[in-house]
Amino acid sequence: MIYFDNAATTFPKPRNVYRVFQNAAAEFGANPGRSSYPLAVRTSEAVYRSREVCADFFGAMPENTIFTLNCTQALNFAIKGLAHKGVHFVISDMEHNAVLRPVHSACEFFGGSYTLFESDEDVEITVKNAARAIRPNTRALICCAASNVIGLCNPIKQLAELCARRGICFIVDAAQGAGVLPVSLKDGINIICAAGHKSLYGPMGTGLLITDGKFPLKTIIEGGTGSMSESVQQPDFLPDRFESGTINTAGAIALGAGVEYVRKITPERILSHELSLCERFCVGAGKIGSVRLYNEILPESRKLFAPVVSFNIEGMDSAQGSSVLGERGFCLRGGLHCAPLAHKKIGTLETGTIRFSPGAFSTPQEVDMLLQELKRIKI
Amino acid sequence: MNINIKSFTTAQKAAGLLKSRGIRCMVERRFGRGTGCGFSLKITDPSVSRREVCALLGSIGVDCGANST
Structure with a gap:
């Protein structure tokens, strides 16, 4: 898990x-x-x-x-x-x-x-x-x-x-x-x-x-x-x-x-670690044709963001996407995340998003495993 | 010497300050007829005067109060 x-x-x-x-x-x-x-x-x-x-x-x-x-x-x-x-x-x-x-x-x-x-x-x-x-x-x-x-x-x-x-x-x-x-x-x-x-x-x-x-x-x-x-x-x-x-x-x-x-540990180090994982995820997910990212945390934009990335898998709504990932051992939340205003802002009020949010104990290897799994998902 | 304080948290804050200055004290539960539930900062250090204690507590906004003994 x-x-x-x-x-x-x-x-x-x-x-x-x-x-x-x-x-x-x-x-x-x-x-x-x-x-x-x-x-x-x-x-x-x-x-x-x-x-x-x-x-x-x-x-x-x-x-x-x-x-x-x-x-x-x-x-x-x-x-x-x-x-x-x-x-x-x-x-x-x-x-x-x-x-x-x-x-x-x-x-x-x-x-x-x-x-x-x-x-x-x-x-x-x-x-x-x-x-x-x-x-x-x-x-x-x-x-x-x-x-x-x-x-x-x-x-x-x-x-x-x-x-x-x-x-x-x-x-x-x-x-x-x-x-x-x-x-x-x-x-x-x-x-x-x-x-x-x-x-x-x-x-x-x-x-x-x-x-x-x-x-x-x-x-x-x-x-x-x-x-x-x-x-x-x-x-x-x-x-x-x-x-x-x-x-x-x-x-x-x-x-x-x-x-x-x-x-x-200091908030700065925790943030830096988590943003690095988000960057890794965004770079990797950006190369997967079936994944759509709604906020891209990249080296040039990382100062703007807290370590949260919203995405969807083509052909699936967010609940379905997170269920599929859940069955394969990955815990990511799908839906509106109790924040309909934010979804209205990015145009996902109908579909919701899947949310990737790493923590202090998350690792680059775990991110790579998620990316591998996203590549395998067929609609 | 007892300093009556309404809030436990304030009493703890006051005790922390006094202890950091080497003044022995403890927070006690207080109940008095007509005064209800509150807390008391009991100063067990005989080497310190009420005036000194109240001056220190005043520096963190804690009033020694008229009902203190």
Whole structure:
């Protein structure tokens, strides 16, 4: 079995992540932040250490680093937490449903609206498009660090500058960026939403909401936090405000181990390795007549992309193509990848695409085996 | 000496700072009538004054608070 679906979730994880997860489940069995008997304190301290590691990685304060179940939950907290009557949002034309649906839902609920801007390979054009979409009542600009379909990166620093100039909140969906691309509050982002289980190499069921605190968020979930229990009001301090109920304790602790792994190898080296594999795939697949590539990661274009390549096999829709590859031992996802906007952009809304997304543990030999298999597939 | 802090995470952050300065302390769960659930940073180091501790905590935005003892 050869796994090339790392954009959905990375697999395998570093050995230490499994070890820490197993150990946390077995050893840190008490509920964190609720009690002061020794087991509860040890558990709370382990969660805090992981929070510190994650905070440091994103240039944030530990208390502003909130553990969520996934990136989608973090995005819902951020988007709906900013919504109000007549709200207006700006989003890119490559957004995942994790952004599009909460924005759409918030606008329906509050009688607001949203505008799409076109992301382009040219940074200046992208920023101009985004600037044109901003209105006097725009509350936030939300965009992915990179498309989960075609890998195209958004110019985060330039968009952060734009948002700061216009006084609006800048939210980055870092599901495909955190751990490989430079995503940090130090770049002027106000809120980062990240998946813990993708390029941060944590377990599934983990995510992060990281804020610089400049745009206070309303809550969409309230409940027990272990603090201020005498009050009917949700705490106004972080992270408690957004961590109602028991968190995924073992997952949160193991996420810290994943982030430590990324920090040790460095995001730059991981990105370089994965982009090299994408280049190898694009060069090889470009020579196979029956394969159509929708984004080509080549030496001259690699700076534009995160390590994701979309393609199709002639005569097959993407689901069929990925099934055929699956039967032959290759794990690649087919379909719309929950991102219909991106497919509309590249003209694949009807067919979807097969997505090649290598990880830190993928090898050139595995890419060559996939290319060999693609050559063998007959319609 | 006890410093009352509403958030466990803030209490941990405060404890981390004090420990890095060699000041012995621990985070405890607190419950007080009328004050509800919270946390307390218990300073077990006799060599340090409340004033010094509060000045250090103030540098990371942690208020010693009126209810601290």
